[in-house]
Amino acid sequence: MRETTYEVLNQFGFNRMTPVQSATLPLFLKHSDVVVEAPTGSGKTLAFVIPIVEKLLSLETPLTKHEVGALIITPTRELAQQIFAVVEKFIEPLGGTLKSILLIGGSDVHHDINRFSDNGANIVVGTPGRLDEILTKVANFNVKELKILVLDEADRLLDMGFHMSLVSILGKLPKQRRTGLFSATQTREVMELVKAGLRNPVKVTITVEEKQVGKQCFPTTLNNFYIQCNSDEKLAQLVHFLEHHPNDKVIVYFLTCACVNFFWKALKSLPSLKKHTFISLHGKVPTQKRAGMLESFSKSTTAVLLTTDLAARGLDFAENPINWIIQYDPPQDPHFFIHRIGRTARMGADGNALLFLQENEKTYIEFLELRKVPIEEIPKENATDVIPLIKQEIRKDRDFLDRSLTAITSYVRAYKEHHCNYIFRIKDLDFNRLLRSFAMLKIPKMPELKNLKLDYEQEDTDNIPFLDPTKEKQRQTKLAALKEKKAETKAKGKNEKQSLKRKKPEPKEQIVDELADEDDDEDMEKEFKLLKKLKKGKITEEQFEEEIGENKTEELIIASATKKKDHFETKNKNQKFKSRRRK
Structure with a gap:
């Protein structure tokens, strides 16, 4: 390794390699894809950052401004920022020979596009969504000379639903590259990703020593x-x-x-x-x-x-x-x-x-x-x-x-x-x-x-104010508006109720009142039949008067019968009118 790399390691206080670094560095510095399974805190970051820097510095033809030589993909923005900081430590002493850029979500993509166009980068650290977007939109994001691809926390990348973005990214990268997949656990999904994106990888598995019985996933310290x-x-x-x-x-x-x-x-x-x-x-x-x-x-x-x-x-x-x-x-x-x-x-x-x-x-x-x-x-x-x-x-x-x-x-x-x-x-x-x-x-x-019987002492919270004067003013304004709206609704409801009481229905057509009892209808029909019998000579006037009452004269009888006849004709007319309305 170059002297500058040793100087940075001394700044970090590292004077010896961890097991994952000693197993991975020789493989990655040569021509092997690696699948690394190692517990958290084992030093995986340096296991891929050092090979990236060393490999790009050893190229016979240096990379140009917009040629990306290494791509590091992480599941979260925070992890990407941390790895980017480590990369910066290693390339800072090189005086601009290599440049790096951080591309993560949460910021304007056009700002990232402009940064890359203006400054360029040879080492790119980012999250899947933003990287896929940049690869799609930016024509001068040149990955034809890509030498190393790193998928860090690969199991988490898949757990967080980045599978489609990863497939899209892998489809845009050159096949002739070195790929490193680093993770704390190896799941079935990770192994499927290995088959899709790596060529004859060497698997590196690091386990920590036993504390009592069985293997642990965390250090003995x-x-x-x-x-x-x-x-x-x-x-x-x-x-x-x-x-x-x-x-x-x-x-x-x-x-x-x-x-x-x-x-x-x-x-x-x-x-x-x-x-x-x-x-x-x-x-x-x-x-x-x-x-x-x-x-x-x-x-x-x-x-x-x-x-x-x-x-x-x-x-x-x-x-x-x-x-x-x-x-x-x-x-x-x-x-x-x-x-x-x-x-x-x-x-x-x-x-x-x-x-x-x-x-x-x-x-x-x-x-x-x-x-x-x-x-x-x-x-x-x-x-x-x-x-x-x-x-x-x-x-x-x-x-x-x-x-x-x-x-x-x-x-x-x-x-x-x-x-x-x-x-x-x-x-x-x-x-x-x-x-x-x-x-x-x-x-x-x-x-x-909702259905629980709770024995909890409660307090009135309606009058608790915001300490922030602006928020409290907004709250008071909303309360006043709500109070006014309730008053308007109440008054409107009262007026409508009174209006309904005063309002009389206006008939669309002269309709005879049909609320007569059924008994009255039967009496009228009976009297009308008696009148018809009287006219046909089937009964005498004495018999007719005896049936409907002795005080009624012939004129009264005829008028009454005529009125009853008109009633039935009007009733029949009303029934037809209502039938039309229903239709």
């Missing part, structure tokens, strides 16, 4: 512990731990992004933790802001990073190593348990990990033991309850209230989707304790809580 406690005791246990480890660098993993947002604000509000530096990092933070947060945490020696599984794989903090990994919530995917604790005890250094488990989750320990993951129980501390302090702060700020509501909603829904759903069962949760663990002031409206 890692101390792995767990605490069993109720959900509303977890925050007190975390606060107690942080109070007693003020000089340690810690990563705390939560189940969802909303949980990170809530507990970040909760921990920052506690007087006993005012001297701690808390950094929030998750997938919903804008890309540029995430990069700044990650850099800030990387340079710090005592900060606390609150995050999700976004920061569970590939990230390395070799400059200022992690002392403790705390899993506030077990991961949704059990594979991420190993990836999470793999952020500490890297490259042979010491490290510690602590898992919080609720009472209903204790069988998770048996699951870990079956997977040859040794873990030791430690008793929970006699910690001070901090929930009342958090509630006091929530009563002052509606933003804090909204965060707690969003957090518990996201937690319950994520809990229902645990891969180990025979261990993490939603029906086994103590919802009274769970509500308290998020410092809820009232029970939220959630389908999961």
Whole structure:
């Protein structure tokens, strides 16, 4: 290797190769494709960065400005940024002989296109979606001279749904190249990718030494512990731990992004933790802001990073190593348990990990033991309850209230989707304790809580303001508009009701009232028949008068009968009119 490469290794403090580097470097520097399976923290990044730099520097004809000689594909933006930083360290002393560029999502693609067109690059580090887009749109993105392709965290690339993008990228690259596929695990999907993209690869498998019985997926220098406690005791246990480890660098993993947002604000509000530096990092933070947060945490020696599984794989903090990994919530995917604790005890250094488990989750320990993951129980501390302090702060700020509501909603829904759903069962949760663990002031409206009988003390939250004057002004404006709209709706409804009472129906056609009783109709018909008999001489007038009443004269009889006849004719007309309307 060149002298500049040794100088950079000395800057990193590396004076010997790790097993994965000693096994991979000779193969990759020659003419072999490699499939490398090695545990997290084993030094895989240098195993492909060094061969890339050495190979491109040894080319007889140097690469031109827009000729890409090496392509490194990673599943996440954070991992891409970290690898890019390592590449920059190795090419910086070369005085511009090689150039690199970072191409990841979350930014304007046209900005990346312009950067490549203006500056060019020989080593490209990026994520699949953005790289596929650039390869499709940019004519001068020349990969004809590509010498090395690296797929880092290949299993994660496929798990995150990048299969189609990878197939598209591979179809645009030259066949005559060297390919390295690096991963912590080898799945069936990974092996299918190997068949599609590699030629007669050499498989390199690195295992760590045994600690007790069986093979492990994490280093022997890692101390792995767990605490069993109720959900509303977890925050007190975390606060107690942080109070007693003020000089340690810690990563705390939560189940969802909303949980990170809530507990970040909760921990920052506690007087006993005012001297701690808390950094929030998750997938919903804008890309540029995430990069700044990650850099800030990387340079710090005592900060606390609150995050999700976004920061569970590939990230390395070799400059200022992690002392403790705390899993506030077990991961949704059990594979991420190993990836999470793999952020500490890297490259042979010491490290510690602590898992919080609720009472209903204790069988998770048996699951870990079956997977040859040794873990030791430690008793929970006699910690001070901090929930009342958090509630006091929530009563002052509606933003804090909204965060707690969003957090518990996201937690319950994520809990229902645990891969180990025979261990993490939603029906086994103590919802009274769970509500308290998020410092809820009232029970939220959630389908999961609809049919439960909860004994939880609630408070009125309608008058809690936003501390931010702009947000509070907007809230008051919305409330006033809503109140006005309700008043208008109420008045309108009242007026319509009164109007309906006053309004009389206007008949479209003269219709004779048909509400006469059936008995009256029968009487009229009977009288009409008697009148017809009288005219035909079948009965006498005396008999007729006797039947309809002695006080009726002949004229009255005839008029009455005529009126009844008109009634029946009009009734028949009405029936025909209604029949037409129905049709």
